[in-house]
Amino acid sequence: xTAHVSxxxxxxxxxxxxxxxxxxxxxxxxxxxxxxxxxxILACRDEISSIRxxxxxxxxxxxxxxxxxxxxxxxxxxxREAVAAYLGKxxxxxxxxxxxxxxxxxxRKRHFDGSNTKQAQFPEGSRILKNPVGTAAGFHCTSKxxxxxxxxxxxxxxxxxxxxxxxxxxxxKHFGLQGTPRSFYLHVFGRPESKVGELVESKGxxxxxxxxxxxxxxxxxxxxxxxxxxxxxxxxxxxxxxxIGTDYVYSELELATFEHSVHTLLVERQKTVAVAESCTGGMxxxxxxxxxxxxxxxxxxxITYSNESKTKLLGVPAALIEKHGAVxxxxxxxxxxxxxxxxxxxxxxxxxxxxxxxxxSEDKPVGTFYVGFATRNSCEAFHCFASASRSMVRTFAAYTxxxxxxxxxxxxxxxxxxIIGVPQSMTDAHPSEGKA
Amino acid sequence: xTAHVSxxxxxxxxxxxxxxxxxxxxxxxxxxxxxxxxxxILACRDEISSIRxxxxxxxxxxxxxxxxxxxxxxxxxxxREAVAAYLGKxxxxxxxxxxxxxxxxxxRKRHFDGSNTKQAQFPEGSRILKNPVGTAAGFHCTSKxxxxxxxxxxxxxxxxxxxxxxxxxxxxKHFGLQGTPRSFYLHVFGRPESKVGELVESKGxxxxxxxxxxxxxxxxxxxxxxxxxxxxxxxxxxxxxxxIGTDYVYSELELATFEHSVHTLLVERQKTVAVAESCTGGMxxxxxxxxxxxxxxxxxxxITYSNESKTKLLGVPAALIEKHGAVxxxxxxxxxxxxxxxxxxxxxxxxxxxxxxxxxSEDKPVGTFYVGFATRNSCEAFHCFASASRSMVRTFAAYTxxxxxxxxxxxxxxxxxxIIGVPQSMTDAHPSEGKA
Numbered sequence: 001x002t003a004h005v006s007x008x009x010x011x012x013x014x015x016x017x018x019x020x021x022x023x024x025x026x027x028x029x030x031x032x033x034x035x036x037x038x039x040x041i042l043a044c045r046d047e048i049s050s051i052r053x054x055x056x057x058x059x060x061x062x063x064x065x066x067x068x069x070x071x072x073x074x075x076x077x078x079x080r081e082a083v084a085a086y087l088g089k090x091x092x093x094x095x096x097x098x099x100x101x102x103x104x105x106x107x108r109k110r111h112f113d114g115s116n117t118k119q120a121q122f123p124e125g126s127r128i129l130k131n132p133v134g135t136a137a138g139f140h141c142t143s144k145x146x147x148x149x150x151x152x153x154x155x156x157x158x159x160x161x162x163x164x165x166x167x168x169x170x171x172x173k174h175f176g177l178q179g180t181p182r183s184f185y186l187h188v189f190g191r192p193e194s195k196v197g198e199l200v201e202s203k204g205x206x207x208x209x210x211x212x213x214x215x216x217x218x219x220x221x222x223x224x225x226x227x228x229x230x231x232x233x234x235x236x237x238x239x240x241x242x243x244i245g246t247d248y249v250y251s252e253l254e255l256a257t258f259e260h261s262v263h264t265l266l267v268e269r270q271k272t273v274a275v276a277e278s279c280t281g282g283m284x285x286x287x288x289x290x291x292x293x294x295x296x297x298x299x300x301x302x303i304t305y306s307n308e309s310k311t312k313l314l315g316v317p318a319a320l321i322e323k324h325g326a327v328x329x330x331x332x333x334x335x336x337x338x339x340x341x342x343x344x345x346x347x348x349x350x351x352x353x354x355x356x357x358x359x360x361s362e363d364k365p366v367g368t369f370y371v372g373f374a375t376r377n378s379c380e381a382f383h384c385f386a387s388a389s390r391s392m393v394r395t396f397a398a399y400t401x402x403x404x405x406x407x408x409x410x411x412x413x414x415x416x417x418x419i420i421g422v423p424q425s426m427t428d429a430h431p432s433e434g435k436a
Numbered sequence: 437x438t439a440h441v442s443x444x445x446x447x448x449x450x451x452x453x454x455x456x457x458x459x460x461x462x463x464x465x466x467x468x469x470x471x472x473x474x475x476x477i478l479a480c481r482d483e484i485s486s487i488r489x490x491x492x493x494x495x496x497x498x499x500x501x502x503x504x505x506x507x508x509x510x511x512x513x514x515x516r517e518a519v520a521a522y523l524g525k526x527x528x529x530x531x532x533x534x535x536x537x538x539x540x541x542x543x544r545k546r547h548f549d550g551s552n553t554k555q556a557q558f559p560e561g562s563r564i565l566k567n568p569v570g571t572a573a574g575f576h577c578t579s580k581x582x583x584x585x586x587x588x589x590x591x592x593x594x595x596x597x598x599x600x601x602x603x604x605x606x607x608x609k610h611f612g613l614q615g616t617p618r619s620f621y622l623h624v625f626g627r628p629e630s631k632v633g634e635l636v637e638s639k640g641x642x643x644x645x646x647x648x649x650x651x652x653x654x655x656x657x658x659x660x661x662x663x664x665x666x667x668x669x670x671x672x673x674x675x676x677x678x679x680i681g682t683d684y685v686y687s688e689l690e691l692a693t694f695e696h697s698v699h700t701l702l703v704e705r706q707k708t709v710a711v712a713e714s715c716t717g718g719m720x721x722x723x724x725x726x727x728x729x730x731x732x733x734x735x736x737x738x739i740t741y742s743n744e745s746k747t748k749l750l751g752v753p754a755a756l757i758e759k760h761g762a763v764x765x766x767x768x769x770x771x772x773x774x775x776x777x778x779x780x781x782x783x784x785x786x787x788x789x790x791x792x793x794x795x796x797s798e799d800k801p802v803g804t805f806y807v808g809f810a811t812r813n814s815c816e817a818f819h820c821f822a823s824a825s826r827s828m829v830r831t832f833a834a835y836t837x838x839x840x841x842x843x844x845x846x847x848x849x850x851x852x853x854x855i856i857g858v859p860q861s862m863t864d865a866h867p868s869e870g871k872a
Contacts, residue, residue, distance in 0.1 A: 012473075014464075014477075015464065015473055015474045015475065015476070015477065016464070016468055016473035016474070017461075017464040017465040017467075017468035017473070017474075019648065020461050020650075021461075021477075024479075025453075025456050025457075028450075028451065028452070028453040029453040031453070032452055032453035037448075037451055037452035037453070038451045038452070038453075039451065039481065040451070040478060040479060040480050040481075040486075040490070041450075041451065041457075041477075041478070041479040042476060042477070042478045042479075043460075043476060043477040043478075044476050045475065045476075050476075050497070053496070053497070054476070057493045060489070061486070061489070192546065193508065193509065193510060194508075194509040194510070194549075194551050194552055195547075195551075197509060197510035197511060197551060198549065198551040201511060205511070211511065211512065212448055212449065212482070212512050213508070213510045213512065214449050214454065214455070215508075215591070223454075275718075275739070277718065277721070279725070280722070280725075281718070281721040281722050281724065281725030281726075281730070281734070282711075282713065282717070282718025282719060282720065282721025282722040282725070282737060282739060283718060283722040284718065285713070285717040285718025285721075285739040285741075286716070286717050286718040286719040286722050288717065289715070289716075289717030289718070289741060289830075290717075290826075290827065290830075291826075292791075292792065292793055292794060292826055293794075294717070294741070295741060295742065298717070298741050299741060299742045299744070299745055300738070300739045300740045300741045300742055300745035300749070301718060301738075301739035302736070302737075302738060302739070302749070303711070303718060303721040303736045303737035303738070303739065304736050305721075305725060305730070305731060305734050305735060305736045305737075306731065306735045306736055306779075308735070309735055309736035309779060312778070312779075313736070313738075313749075313778070342748070342749070343742075343745055343748075355728075356728065357728055358728060358729075385545060387543060387544040387545065389569075390726075390727075390728055391726065394725075394726075
């Protein structure tokens, strides 16, 4: 079986909301960086029984346990006692550690008394993990079942230093870097999570293949791996890409972002872009300039939130707005055309819509928006709809504009029928990630 | 014995470091606010056995368990199955929930197929917890030992809504309100976290007072409470506000956002605004239009990323750019002045800067930006600097522009000396680093 690591954070202050547990997040990503993914994370109270029981539970599903917290000198620092209790060992006073501790107090001109000697006590048989930035040394001990416990202080900057100097070297030695199966990624825009899942699994899923879906509104990231068979995972990923529709998959890089992919495309193809934004108020421009080097393709844009500004900056005839409404295919088209001319860019996109929550009508409900797209020799506009909150409608509209640029540059159909009116569901959707 | 509550978050994406578990933190403080402190928090993988075992373990030390995540429509959403397995019950298809689900899909103009019906399945005997903002309904069931399991979706904004509508009412009923101290908040922009902490505590902190600082780049949120003495907490908060500097505190509302505060001010004072953006590429316009009703004050803006566009749209003389550089006080001033004229707004802000990572020089290093500000009878520009990543420089610049509007409307000094060159440090900038 492959080795597993779990994390235990002790501290009432975490559980009653006084402080946020940033340690486990730090440890997770430090371990992820060396290919080790964490099995379970548990936060428990500062009680010997609670810590001891947590250790036994976590060891039912891992063989390396990292504990942070409870190494201070005060009465509610009980991790030493709890680990000793779990191991059925007693605590001993380590004379070297005691000496280091007294030295540290002397250097810091702090009085050293009996209560401090507690920080030089460790379960019998521990390997002491020196703490170069604090008084609380950590320790590493091994159970009869040869399970490993590494204990480090809970003070974030001390924990981080201990992670670098003790935890990562141990984890690298213990797990190696080759153990973990390779992961493949598909970044999808334009299909809801449920649809993506249905398509990916429509031809069955081999037993060894593991799939996870992450909604990062308005995109879906599919992660695929196969225990001990990377080739299978790669083949399944290629099949999944076909099933989703290759033009819906904008990247296969783990850390890809939609705006960066579009950025890269525009730099490669040497196409310049301008924008004209109404309901998004500048979000498209913000996305297009979020990566360094945007000046090589992004020329600028007009944020025309009011009707007057649409007429004044972009020369959209007041009569046209009067006749079709500011939120209309005709106005979107004119906005894109004018933006392209104004900035003499190769391409231009425009957005006008009803982000809500108010302003909807029977034939143009909240969530209705139009994206205009102009090239040097064509101009069209697309009707789109996203039934969602104001911020989600705006985000979806901004991504749709980027997607039309992407599809044009790659020679894909600009707006496949089944994107229209198919926003991510609320469940799929949230800027700050997570699955339902 | 007093009742205990624990939290279980499911999701491999939490454990392999792809996303951070913000849900348990939210639940902890929501429960803390009604006086309920959490017993244990566990994060486990998306596997039926792992979720089931986690439930049994946590119930060894609590009688109410809140589970978030695993209610989506895809194959790795397994919480329903795991809870049913733990309870020894089977899943049934709830016709009302199915009907609601189909309704939701119809309203959202989305195709409803077999893969979606999964979200209408619940363990026998569940009380369904309606989800007003998404497709994943939650559920509440009770074990033979009359322990309670409340399951809510993992998507943060849905989980929060479910917490308010279902979890807190249940917890209040089950645990009773336990005279919790009231919390007071100070939202700060323009001072780094370390400085805010130093000022707040400069006159000492009464033993009963509890302070927490949260950095949500580029703002700092200070939370103050006092065990059993709300009046003390309120007095201390007022003192803290004075010590920080009242003009740096933009709100005392728990859920305030900077853009919404500025939005509200502009609506109240009936001032219209236009923007001219270079390095922020539309972010200021995006912030100003993020809340409903922005059309009452936001007229529009010019995104002038290229020098040509600065000249063509805003009439910034090419000679001026030539002489002082596109990133200069003179150009920022001209941009603001022109934007105000172009949109005939009461106020206008402009931003031109070097967001980096390239493009810096000896006298204008990366992080240098200028904010121009024009009213009907004045125009000035401010030199600013933020030593940070590209995205942080852009965010800090956008906030600075909003802050100058806010300060003008409130009659504060527009740009106090000690904001200049005092960006948040990278460490302050972590969205969720608590004070440890």
